[in-house]
Amino acid sequence: MRKSRLFTPGPTPVPEEVLLELARPVGYHRSAEAKATLAEVVRGLQYVLQTEQPVYVLTCSGTGAMEAAVSSVVAPGEKVILCTAGRWGERWRGILKAHGAELIAVEAPYGQAVTSDQLADALTHHPDAVAVYTTLCETSTGVGHDIAAFARLTAASSALLVVDGISGIGAMECRMDAWGIDVLVTGSQKALMMPPGLAYVAVSPKAWRKIEATPVRNFYFDLRRYRKALAEGPDTPFTPANTLIRAQRLALERLRAEGMEQVWARHARLAQATRTAVQALGLELFAQRPSNALTVIRVPAGVDGTGLLKKLEQHFGYKLADGQDTLKGKIWRLSHMGYVDPFDVLGAIAALELTLHSQGLAVPLGAGVAAFQREYARAQAL
Numbered sequence: 601m602r603k604s605r606l607f608t609p610g611p612t613p614v615p616e617e618v619l620l621e622l623a624r625p626v627g628y629h630r631s632a633e634a635k636a637t638l639a640e641v642v643r644g645l646q647y648v649l650q651t652e653q654p655v656y657v658l659t660c661s662g663t664g665a666m667e668a669a670v671s672s673v674v675a676p677g678e679k680v681i682l683c684t685a686g687r688w689g690e691r692w693r694g695i696l697k698a699h700g701a702e703l704i705a706v707e708a709p710y711g712q713a714v715t716s717d718q719l720a721d722a723l724t725h726h727p728d729a730v731a732v733y734t735t736l737c738e739t740s741t742g743v744g745h746d747i748a749a750f751a752r753l754t755a756a757s758s759a760l761l762v763v764d765g766i767s768g769i770g771a772m773e774c775r776m777d778a779w780g781i782d783v784l785v786t787g788s789q790k791a792l793m794m795p796p797g798l799a800y801v802a803v804s805p806k807a808w809r810k811i812e813a814t815p816v817r818n819f820y821f822d823l824r825r826y827r828k829a830l831a832e833g834p835d836t837p838f839t840p841a842n843t844l845i846r847a848q849r850l851a852l853e854r855l856r857a858e859g860m861e862q863v864w865a866r867h868a869r870l871a872q873a874t875r876t877a878v879q880a881l882g883l884e885l886f887a888q889r890p891s892n893a894l895t896v897i898r899v900p901a902g903v904d905g906t907g908l909l910k911k912l913e914q915h916f917g918y919k920l921a922d923g924q925d926t927l928k929g930k931i932w933r934l935s936h937m938g939y940v941d942p943f944d945v946l947g948a949i950a951a952l953e954l955t956l957h958s959q960g961l962a963v964p965l966g967a968g969v970a971a972f973q974r975e976y977a978r979a980q981a982l
């Protein structure tokens with residue numbers, strides 16, 4: 601027998617009560633009940649994003665909300681600074697290019713983070729940039745960006761700060777209003793403990809002023825439509841994935857009950873214990889400024905990284921993610937965001953130890969598990 605265990609950095613495991621909610625009959629999306637549910641989901645998302653601004657619910661994957669955060673905000677030919685350190689920064693690049701933005705790229709090599717000094721330089725040299733686009737957690741490398749520091753810089757300039765928080769929100773501290781983020785995007789299938797299908801966007805008053813001055817060039821992703829529908833309904837401009845909205849309400853209730861500070865602290869403990877375990881196995885961490893959403897492990901020299909992940913899944917049911925594009929076979933990505941507890945991760949580490957051992961690598965069986973437990977015991981008094 602083999603159980604399937606999902607450790608990919610999206611999608612992630614979904615709590616049982618959320619799955620049961622998804623099995624209920626489909627309702628009418630303009631009913632009073634649906635509107636009340638949407639209102640509750642918006643309040644829950646405001647808490648998670650730490651904002652008093654309305655949060656718009658879009659039926660699409662995270663990239664759709666990213667596209668809304670470009671097409672509604674930037675007019676063709678306008679200058680934009682892009683802080684990129686991996687594939688998700690490159691996703692911004694692709695969307696910005698498609699919408700005709702003039703790009704100033706501020707880059708860090710894979711595994712490293714863009715620094716606030718780099719951004720400060722770019723803002724000094726490009727005072728005409730209308731926005732800075734970046735990523736909270738660069739899921740392709742495991743790097744977390746210092747968004748609070750980026751926001752201090754943009755708050756003191758005329759540029760907006762637009763953040764892809766799709767994998768970071770719910771796993772890493774992020775305070776939209778207190779930090780001064782202007783557009784914050786996230787999605788349902790990462791640390792918000794849901795299947796894919798919904799994406800969320802919140803917009804600051806500074807960003808609304810820019811959006812209102814920007815010609816409309818899109819229909820489905822025009823954020824003005826979402827603002828109007830939410831204010832008048834509360835409603836969505838188009839038929840939403842209302843079964844997912846109902847389910848998201850329950851997952852958000854979980855986060856509310858635990859409290860965001862505790863949720864962030866839990867992810868920090870899991871991440872720290874996982875990093876300690878990986879190093880105890882003689883393996884190297886890939887991210888120099890690691891996020892708490894996932895741990896990215898450098899594949900040791902001489903090991904077939906892709907093949908080993910296949911064995912890990914075939915024999916033990918643990919599904920980790922391979923590197924993408926040029927990192928394929930070179931890194932392993934182990935997610936610990938969302939509905940994950942220490943014993944889930946301990947199992948993954950034990951399975952990784954056994955798989956490495958079966959390939960003839962000199963890993964001391966139990967070393968990662970023991971290191972995880974020691975670190976966890978140190979960080980959390982029972």
Ligand SMILES: *Cc1c(COP(=O)(O)O)cnc(C)c1O
Pocket residue numbers: 609610661662663664688691735737738739764765766767768787796
């Ligand atoms: C998963 C992820 C996305 C994904 O977007 P989808 O359109 O939902 O596939 C975007 N950005 C980051 C940082 C992610 O981790």
